[in-house]
Amino acid sequence: MTETAAVxxxxxxxxxxxxxxxxxxxxxxxxxxxxxxxxxxxxFGLEGWIVTRFADVREVLSDSERFSNFRVSELRRPPGLEDVSEEELVRMRAGNLLVFDPPDHTRLRRLLTPEFTVRRMRRLEPRIREIVEEHLDAMERSGPPADLVPDFALPVPSLVICELLGVPYADRSEFQERSTRLLDLSVPTDERIQAGRESRVYMADLVKGAQADPGEDMLGMLVREHGDELSFDELCGIASLLLIAGHETTANMLGLGTLALLRHPEQLALLRDEPERVDAAVEELLRWLSIVHSGTGKMATTDVEIAGQKIAAGDFVMCALPAANRDPELLPDPDKLDITRGAMGHLAFGHGIHHCLGAPLARMEMRIAFPALLQRFPGLRTTDAEPGFRSFNVIYGLTSLPIAW
Structure with a gap:
């Protein structure tokens, strides 16, 4: 799909x-x-408000008392969910940190946070470097042209999250296809519901295996150390969320981020020739691309005023992360990609209690992958074939990126 077709x-x-x-x-x-x-x-047919300024978005994301994730479920059911039973809805929500408020969110996050600290992630660094080099070796052996999305951007984070969770990498095509259906809002609701059901069945089998013989992976750890605190449905929900978020977000940042650098050759050359700039480059790419459009919608729990507008209790509210991260109040010339600034404080990973749990892992994968790719293929370039953008997805990114070197 070309840029024009994508819109x-x-x-x-x-x-x-x-x-x-x-x-x-x-x-x-x-x-x-x-x-x-x-x-x-x-x-989904819900009417509500969209908040766009950096300061206002931070305010909404920071206040889980006035802006509730969980109470969105109290709004009328979107088309396609009318026949889903309340019991199934409860199972669908179980373990999904994104739909809960404190204290339920606090309980779930407390169990997972120790596994995503920077210190814990550093233990993964040698293996991530191996995975990156293995995929670069395969691309080099096959020779140009190549498609960066299936050859590098998607398999690297997929393999990392599979090893971290204890998910068989051989199953990747199945769970990637399901996650694509789940996150593509152009897919009919009944098909997305079915994809969710298939995902829960798959995860239920993995959880049963971990309960029978918990390994050293994260799913095994959750069963072994927190099996008495988490229900079976919660274990399935946590694993599903981590699997989808763990490969979808980083994969799309690697693909779209590479294209952004290729279309800004002076920035690409700077990072290729001075790889020590990678930390700042990753933060700037995160801010400038903001691949997550909005995060989870919220419901106002009380009458409140944002940007001079009165919002009534019960109103639906969403936050426009790309607009907030391009706000001139955040930094000068915000529409320019400039990897020399790399200011942290952006909202690409969200903010507040729902700030992305896997941010340290995503940052590490990008800090390793971008310099390795550019140094392995210093002549990296796009081909005459157009990249494919996926605009109707919850997570923005590319379906393809034809490259040569």
């Missing part, structure tokens, strides 16, 4: 999901630079 259905996309290649749609920037907040209709 042919733009009129169907909510404003916060509209992109022009790397950039948020101009009308989203206009909303941010104007009133800062506007009405929105989600693909």
């Amino acid at each position: 042919t259905r733009e009129q169907e996309l909510p404003i916060h999901m509209r992109r022009d290649a790397f950039d948020p749609a101009p009308e989203l920037a206009e909303l941010r630079d104007g009133p800062g907040i506007g009405r929105i209709r989600t693909p």
Whole structure:
């Protein structure tokens, strides 16, 4: 799909999901630079508000008491979910940190946080370097042209998260296909529900195996150390969330981030020739691309005012992360990609209690992968074939990136 084709259905996309290649749609920037907040209709049919300015988005994300993740489920059911039983909805939510507020969120996150500290992630660094080099070796052996998405960007984080969780890497094509259906909002709701059911069946089998013989992976650790604190459904939900988030987000950052560098050759050359700049480069790419459009929607629990607009208790609220990360109030010339600044404090990983648990792992994978790719193939370039953008997905990115060197 070309850049043009990727936005042919733009009129169907909510404003916060509209992109022009790397950039948020101009009308989203206009909303941010104007009133800062506007009405929105989600693909699920919910009416609500979209918040666009950096300071306002931080305020919403910071306040789980006034802006609830869990109470969104109290709003009317989206089309396609009318026939799903309350019991199944409970199972669908179990273990998914994104849909809970404290104290339930606090309990779940407390069990997982020790496994995602920077110190713990550093133990994975040698293995991540091996995985990166193995895939670069395979690309080099096959020779150009190649497609960076299936050859590098997708398999590297997939293999890392599979090893971390204890998921058979041989199953990757199946879980990647399911996650694609789950996250693609152009797929009919009943098909996405079915993909979720298939995912739970798959995870249930893995959890049963871990309960019978817990290994040294994260799923085995959760069973061994917290089996009395977590229900079977919670174990399945946690594993599903980590598996999907662990490969989808980093894979799309590696693919889209590489294309961004290729289209800004002076930035690419700077990182290739001075790989010590990689920390700053990763932060700038995270900010500039903001591949997660909004994170989880929220419900106002009380009357509140944001950007001068009164929001009533019970209203649905979403945050436009790409607009917030391009806010001139955050940093000067925010629409420019400049890997020399690399300012932290962006919202690409969210903010507050729902700040991405796997951020240390994602950063480490990118800090290893980008310099290794550019140094292995110093002549890296795009081909005449157009990259494929996936605009209707919960996580923005590429379906393909044809390259040569």
